[in-house]
Amino acid sequence: MAFKILIFSALFVCLLSVVSGQRTPTISHITQEQIRDIGGQVDLDCSVHYANEYPVIWVKYDRLKTTESIPLSTNAGLIIRDSRFSLRFDDATATYTLSIKDIQENDAGWYQCQVLISITNRITAEVELQVRRPPIISDNSTRSIVASEGESAQMECYAGGFPPPKITWRRENNAILPTGGSIYRGNVIKIPSVHKEDRGTYYCVAENGVGKGARRNINLEIEFAPVVTVPRPRLGQALQYDMDLECHVEAYPPPAIIWLKDEIQLSNNQHYRISHFATADEFTDTTIRVITIEKRQYGVFTCKAQNKLGSDEGKVELFETIIPVCPPACGRASYGDAASIAPSPATLAALLGVYIVHVVRRVFNSRH
Template identity: 45%
Template sequence: MQNIYTILLLLYINLAYSQEPSFISHISQKLIKDIGDEAEMACSTKHSQEFNVSWVKVAEDPIDVSIVLSSGSTLIVKDPRVSLITEIKQDSSRYIIHIHDVQEDDASIYRCDVITGINDKISYYTQLLVGNQPFIYENSSRSLVVVERQSVQLACFAGGYPTPKIFWRKPNNPILSMGNILKIPAIKKEDRGNYYCIAGNGVGNDTSRRISISVEFPPVVTALQTSVGQAVLYDAYLECHVEANPQPAISWIYKGIEISNNQHYWISDSVTADDKTDSFLRIMKINNYLYGDYTCKASNNLGAAEIKINVYAYSQKSPYITHITQRFVIDIGGEIDLDCSTRHSREHNVLWVKIAKDQINGSIELVGSTLIVKDPKVSLITQIKQDSSRYIIHIHSFQEEDASVIYRCDLNVKISANSTKSLGVEEAQSTLIIGCFAGGYPYPRVFWRKPNNPFLSTGNALDFPTLKKKDRGNYYCIAENGVRNDTSRKVSIEVEFPPLVTISPTKVGQAVNYDAYLVCRVEANPLPSITWMYKGVELSNNQHYWISNFATADDKMDSTLLINIKNYLYGDYICKASNTLGAAEITITAYSKYCFHKHMHKIKHYIHNAILTVKINQQSKLLSFYSSSC
């Protein structure tokens, strides 16, 4: 009997050792797919015919339930995009999950299980990552109000795959900082304005958030002229410029008494931009007792400031016309001089006006020393002296159409259709004159200004001897005479010019496997096309490069090239911009830089792998935290 038990025990041991253990021989590596792609994840097993093999989509959050996709040869999940392919053989088998039209929700960790017992299983993991364009989390900074010299910190957090790169910009400025945090240790009033947190990962468009910083500061008061001369019974004009936040209270003071609008004074404030105000004081028909120091004072809850402007007397006589050419008779083809002589007109504009027969209004031939009419037969001769001047229009080769025409010499005219309207011109045009003509009683004063600028010029004509791109923008012709409100006309000048490309710095050093950022700034009108070149080949977004263009202001763009640097990617990169007027380019060199943190990179790599299979949300945050530039 004992021999029988011995034989049965030997047979059982032999049978147990003759059955080879089941195991997973292979599982697909991590997959990276875009939305709409196809994805396949395969799990290969050995000696698993007697056991159940299943695919499970692992829940990202412990409170969620993992989803069983398949069990053996049966597809469990009810999703028309998901299918199961099985290849079952005697010794080895493959279980393939196929996902058609991949969506963002498919991104997860997937587990292949071989169930070997009630509480026993063999598990291998893989991961499907789905590229999605960046988004900015709601816990990022919002607009804020701070006091000057306060320390400010802006935070911006972004999600998406691949992990977005975050950088900060301000309009008309290059990149301010890279990373989630922008620090301004002691903020100044010049730092106020809009800041943009921009997140990009090469998938779709970059995402940005605007954060407005309003900086409160005490008033700063300046004046274009601190000394103004005027004759008795003429109007004197005083102006001061105030910069402050919150909005200041502005007052004018004479001999210790605050001035208000009356028969002697007229005060007008004009807000030219955020935190900037221009204040004007008009002293009407000044008398001897109104000369002296006038104080422009501004105050808000943070402080006060003031500036003094001295008004002094000087002699000036009323302007008048002493002589003008009378009716004349001339033969066709002949020449004629039209002479207008004036006295004391240096502070006024002398105009020649040509009025055709049966017309009430005419065309402006000249303004002061500037010839307006574009006629090769007409030229201008001026003889301007301290007390007397002559403005002579010379017409040669007189034609029949010039007959029966009235020529009038004026010291002022009403607003007419001849005043300049908006226009577009090319840079380097030899000259540009814009005109503005106003009338009323008393005679109005005409002056020109540009937003955020003091007076540009006084008079009917604003002259640009050589137009430059910096001259583009809006100009305002303002006429005022103290009767009701000022009258103004906006003239927009759009200047077209070929691209200008600049960079800072010209060389960028970075270690292998780190990101290098190359930035070029382009200024052009019309809008240029911008390309990046490397070794004669135009670059596009791929696994090595990410290109982002950002308009910082009218006619200005910044282009950023992000390189995931490798040994074979060092060298010269060209940023090129072109439009209908020309092209320009500049070279930036990417060179190898030793990284002192390489030993840390390996540690971070191990931490990354350990966290990766636990929780995707944590993985994303840790990757952002550990992604450091060399």
């Protein structure tokens, strides 16, 4: 409504000027482009000549025409009711100064000074106010990605802010990127053929000199077939004692793991106890404890891992010894510890007795 009143006022003034033969108004000066931080202040000047009888207004102007222009002032008075805005008029220089304090992000845009000659004729000049804004990573950026080994993978990162942020990529612990080097610059990072070593956390960092910048953690997960390794392929233990057989499995997605002996799948019972320990999404340690070993339990055990991309297996041979292996026979430290543990005197005496009995049997059998 206020804008329509301004138009009719301009038309009326225009008719008066025709009668009086007044000179055509001109805008002699407009403030150049302004760049400010959020919370700052800016003064926009518009100097006019021969415009005493014409309305002079400031308008928030949309160059893309997606929204209507917003009238802010007319001559020396404000139209908008916002305490952050004020208007001053210097009669000596015929300058209208629009001031904005506590600048907000939505104050950015084009401001137009207009002298209304008629409904269809106006003199204009524009100034752009740009507001420095810290980077904000856009929602259309990659959050996580899963790819099978050998496939291509692409991660994207975009950010808003002013000045336009620059994007850099890093890996966790500054590991080498698949593209080479520890830093990659650009919105898109492409890996032509991924390998399981490429999996992990990637950092997309957006910086423009305003604030601390922004970062997004992007998890790259690689699906790959199981890889089974056996830390000790041959293990010995005496009859009637326990022994732990162990396999390490690396795979993603997590595989199904089974233990076999003589092509028969084993399960938890009074003879065997199977355990799986997931140390990470792609790492699993699997152990089978052979309980109170009997003669028939000596031989080759197979641990087999399988997921949708393939399978792998490892073999552990359990053979008979005369002296019990400690641990786990001693019931002390867990199997695999680097440090050796001395058995107690009672244990030594028991082991010596077993050894003497075994020697006597061999001597007796050799004589008969």
